[in-house]
Amino acid sequence: MKRIIAAFLILFSTQLHAETMKLAVTTSFHNSGLSDVLLPVIQDEIGIEVQLIVVGTGQALRLGRAGDVDAILVHSKAAEETFVEDGYGTHRREIMYNDFVLIGPETDPAQIAEAATASGALQKIEAIQSTFVSRGDDSGTHKKETSLWSSAGFDAASFGAWYKAVGSGMGASLNTAAGIDAYILSDRASWLNFGNKGGLAVLFSGDPVLFNQYAYLPVDPERHPHVNATAARQLEAWLTSPTAKELINTYQIDGEGLFTFNATQ
Amino acid sequence: MTHSMSVSLHKMHVKRRGKSILGPIDLELAPTGFTMVLGPNGAGKTTLLKVLHGIERVSSGSVQWSVSGAQAQQEQAYVFQSPIMLRRSVSQNLAYPLQISGISKAEITGRVETWLDRIGLSNMAERPATRLSGGERQKLALGRALIRDPQVLFLDEPCANLDGRSTREIEALLLNTLHTGTRIIMTTHDIGQARRLASDVVFLLNGELHEQGRATEFFDEPKTPEAKAFLNGDIVE
Amino acid sequence: MNDILSGIQAAFWLIVTLDADLIEITLRSLQVSLSALVIASVLALPFGTWLAVRRFRYRRATIATLNALMGLPPVVVGLIVYLLLSRSGPFGVLGLLFTPTAMIIAQVIIITPLIASIAHQAMRELWAEYHDLLISLNTTKRQRIMTLIWDGRRALLTAGLAGFGRAIGEVGAIMIVGGNIDHATRVLTTAIALETGKGDFELALGLGFVLIALALLVNFGIHSLSKTEREGRW
Numbered sequence: 001m002k003r004i005i006a007a008f009l010i011l012f013s014t015q016l017h018a019e020t021m022k023l024a025v026t027t028s029f030h031n032s033g034l035s036d037v038l039l040p041v042i043q044d045e046i047g048i049e050v051q052l053i054v055v056g057t058g059q060a061l062r063l064g065r066a067g068d069v070d071a072i073l074v075h076s077k078a079a080e081e082t083f084v085e086d087g088y089g090t091h092r093r094e095i096m097y098n099d100f101v102l103i104g105p106e107t108d109p110a111q112i113a114e115a116a117t118a119s120g121a122l123q124k125i126e127a128i129q130s131t132f133v134s135r136g137d138d139s140g141t142h143k144k145e146t147s148l149w150s151s152a153g154f155d156a157a158s159f160g161a162w163y164k165a166v167g168s169g170m171g172a173s174l175n176t177a178a179g180i181d182a183y184i185l186s187d188r189a190s191w192l193n194f195g196n197k198g199g200l201a202v203l204f205s206g207d208p209v210l211f212n213q214y215a216y217l218p219v220d221p222e223r224h225p226h227v228n229a230t231a232a233r234q235l236e237a238w239l240t241s242p243t244a245k246e247l248i249n250t251y252q253i254d255g256e257g258l259f260t261f262n263a264t265q
Numbered sequence: 266m267t268h269s270m271s272v273s274l275h276k277m278h279v280k281r282r283g284k285s286i287l288g289p290i291d292l293e294l295a296p297t298g299f300t301m302v303l304g305p306n307g308a309g310k311t312t313l314l315k316v317l318h319g320i321e322r323v324s325s326g327s328v329q330w331s332v333s334g335a336q337a338q339q340e341q342a343y344v345f346q347s348p349i350m351l352r353r354s355v356s357q358n359l360a361y362p363l364q365i366s367g368i369s370k371a372e373i374t375g376r377v378e379t380w381l382d383r384i385g386l387s388n389m390a391e392r393p394a395t396r397l398s399g400g401e402r403q404k405l406a407l408g409r410a411l412i413r414d415p416q417v418l419f420l421d422e423p424c425a426n427l428d429g430r431s432t433r434e435i436e437a438l439l440l441n442t443l444h445t446g447t448r449i450i451m452t453t454h455d456i457g458q459a460r461r462l463a464s465d466v467v468f469l470l471n472g473e474l475h476e477q478g479r480a481t482e483f484f485d486e487p488k489t490p491e492a493k494a495f496l497n498g499d500i501v502e
Numbered sequence: 503m504n505d506i507l508s509g510i511q512a513a514f515w516l517i518v519t520l521d522a523d524l525i526e527i528t529l530r531s532l533q534v535s536l537s538a539l540v541i542a543s544v545l546a547l548p549f550g551t552w553l554a555v556r557r558f559r560y561r562r563a564t565i566a567t568l569n570a571l572m573g574l575p576p577v578v579v580g581l582i583v584y585l586l587l588s589r590s591g592p593f594g595v596l597g598l599l600f601t602p603t604a605m606i607i608a609q610v611i612i613i614t615p616l617i618a619s620i621a622h623q624a625m626r627e628l629w630a631e632y633h634d635l636l637i638s639l640n641t642t643k644r645q646r647i648m649t650l651i652w653d654g655r656r657a658l659l660t661a662g663l664a665g666f667g668r669a670i671g672e673v674g675a676i677m678i679v680g681g682n683i684d685h686a687t688r689v690l691t692t693a694i695a696l697e698t699g700k701g702d703f704e705l706a707l708g709l710g711f712v713l714i715a716l717a718l719l720v721n722f723g724i725h726s727l728s729k730t731e732r733e734g735r736w
Binding site for chain 1: 703
């Protein structure tokens with residue numbers, strides 16, 4: 001019986017850490033590995049243990065609305081602005097951006113590597129109806145992909161069986177694409193950190209429409225008084241500081257830079 | 266120990282799904298003695314025992330012990346036809362009725378040892394009860410029934426399927442128990458055993474009380490042709 | 503095939519080098535699932551036994567419900583617990599979402615019907631055997647239940663093990679209510695899901711083998727415990 005009580009003490013003590021805050025982030029941000037670099041430094045410099053809840057953009061916004069996290073770090077501008085307008089977040093602060101890339105089989109049956117724009121690349125895929133894997137989970141990446149299709153002149157919802165909406169996170173979707181040699185839109189960070197590349201390669205990138213802006217939104221303490229607003233403020237100050245700028249801009253995977261810091265003071 | 270547990274049945278009737286199983290019966294049993302319930306298979310012997318013990322529901326009529334119902338059941342013990350062994354050791358089986366009555370551990374240990382000796386199972390006290398032979402099980406069940414010093418002991422065919430030696434040991438235990446003042450009510454198929462043990466007899470036939478009387482009279486001069494046929498070993502219907 | 507071999511290799515290295523993250527995650531898995539097991543057993547074992555002993559009007563309906571609840575999809579349990587514990591839900595003030603406690607609550611809900619149902623089946627047989635004797639000895643209801651629990655403890659242990667197996671291997675519910683937070687609510691199954699998502703199959707498989715080994719170890723441990731008890735005391 002003593003042991004059971006001890007187990008419960010351990011269990012509840014995990015909530016009594018000096019200073020913690022919960023930050024909902026997107027799968028793509030977490031998969032980049034940048035958080036593994038930033039979090040220990042944050043802990044050292046401002047003494048806050050940031051607990052990451054890794055979810056899709058849609059769920060991250062929901063967590064913020066429900067007050068289950070103290071702040072969110074996502075990449076879906078329109079949804080973020082609504083979040084602030086509806087009074088769930090105090091403001092939206094842009095931190096950095098990375099970019100999306102189009103990935104596909106190395107043989108590139110649709111020849112998208114020769115396309116001039118992202119729209120052109122997608123049109124080539126549609127023209128031969130080459131298999132395409134979509135996240136299909138209402139995440140930031142999925143929303144980006146849908147908007148790219150519509151600016152290329154298509155409605156993704158009307159596609160046939162070659163367009164596979166898998167309803168999964170970035171990693172699981174990449175696994176699927178690798179398994180069936182399909183085209184897929186991914187953020188560069190997730191791709192570089194992905195361990196099971198199979199016969200896939202980056203075929204198209206660099207179009208400015210593919211830039212992916214990350215923003216930080218603290219949850220409004222007036223709506224949810226229990227949130228750790230102090231920690232959220234401190235974290236924001238740190239994320240926009242020169243230290244963060246240095247760490248974000250120099251973060252590399254396989255010799256490639258991933259993020260560009262663009263927070264304004 | 267007070268020996269004042271007489272019982273009377275008044276128009277006692279047991280029915281199941283509209284079918285009469287036993288009764289209606291009017292019966293008086295004295296507070297002492299060794300009553301043997303006899304009769305062919307299906308006559309209602311086990312049902313009568315269970316009714317007297319209070320574990321079989323009565324459809325109509327009454328069962329009146331000379332003490333209150335709760336006290337009556339406290340002072341009784343019942344040995345089932347196929348002895349029920351708790352999945353525990355022999356000594357734990359003996360201790361069980363004492364434990365549930367809230368008797369102190371020291372006293373339990375002493376009484377368990379006494380009874381292990383009386384039923385001749387001292388050398389297998391720690392053996393799982395479920396691994397005992399038929400005769401050993403029956404002796405253990407009897408010891409477990411007697412360990413609370415009941416005023417009334419019910420036994421349902423305690424010696425069915427047992428060899429001569431086990432039967433003799435059990436009969437000796439029963440007579441011993443009778444002499445310490447315990448009232449015994451028992452069923453048997455063995456007429457020889459009934460002659461050896463009974464002080465009075467209740468003869469059931471087709472769910473009805475057919476004859477009741479002192480053992481000597483019943484065995485020597487049965488009043489009805491059916492009882493006579495039964496004692497002769499004929500098939501009685 | 504190669505993937506599986508390198509997975510075994512990865513698991514081996516993780517264990518022999520006593521990888522700090524692995525140990526932390528494993529201990530948390532055990533902490534969460536064992537706590538859930540203890541709570542669920544305290545609820546389910548007496549309840550299953552009580553159901554076997556007691557006759558009441560809605561007994562059949564209760565048993566049918568219990569058996570149906572056994573098949574509760576963990577993801578749905580996770581979602582419901584999530585909605586209940588969310589700050590905007592009825593128990594939001596407790597601030598339990600994304601803590602090990604929330605994971606324990608979800609697992610208790612998932613395994614209690616399973617343990618109760620298996621316990622009920624085992625106890626029903628034992629009760630059929632003991633019924634006449636316990637009635638004759640004029641036992642109270644409490645004494646009957648305690649006797650059945652004690653004498654049927656091996657069957658109940660099996661029920662508990664089944665519950666533990668389901669708890670420790672569960673991912674859907676605890677992913678939702680725990681959030682898979684590193685150093686806070688990450689357990690073996692959610693870590694496996696995470697590594698698979700990253701395409702890091704070696705580490706995922708390694709963690710998977712640790713999970714399997716853990717389940718086997720706990721099973722053997724409890725089994726040998728019950729065996730020594732059986733030989734020593736009876």
